[in-house]
Amino acid sequence: MNVKQLLTDDRAVSPVIGVILMVAITVILAAVIGTFVLGLGDQVSESAPQASFSFDFNMTNSPGNVTITHEGGETLESGNINATGDEGSGLTGTGFTSTIQAGDSATYGDVQNGETIRVIWTNPAGGSTNTIARATAPQ
Known part of the structure; x- marks a missing residue:
């Protein structure tokens, strides 16, 4: 096994970061859409x-x-x-x-x-x- 090649190999970095970003965007969108679908968005402004x-x-x-x-x-x-x-x-x-x-x-x-x-x-x-x-x- 070549240690120098392991330290310079970065092929898996881009897919992992992409997956993490996609999961974060999905969670944020689900929270925003869920708030308005359940009607909680209207109650925030009605005090x-x-x-x-x-x-x-x-x-x-x-x-x-x-x-x-x-x-x-x-x-x-x-x-x-x-x-x-x-x-x-x-x-x-x-x-x-x-x-x-x-x-x-x-x-x-x-x-x-x-x-x-x-x-x-x-x-x-x-x-x-x-x-x-x-x-x-x-x-």
């Missing part, structure tokens, strides 16, 4: 909007009412916004109308003492929901 709300409770009568005001942040579509009480109890009132911009408010009734009121955003693309604001009525 809850950034908006702040204030709650003004009027509990002089029982049950009382709450005025929810959009203080700032993103403009929201009223069809994607809902206000609920504890355990999903229904609040009375017309709610927000059309688009909700900073300064817009809505008044809801049937608020009980100590009840937590939540502003819930529903994702129009997938129906998932996020609580974007909450406050508890005084006792």
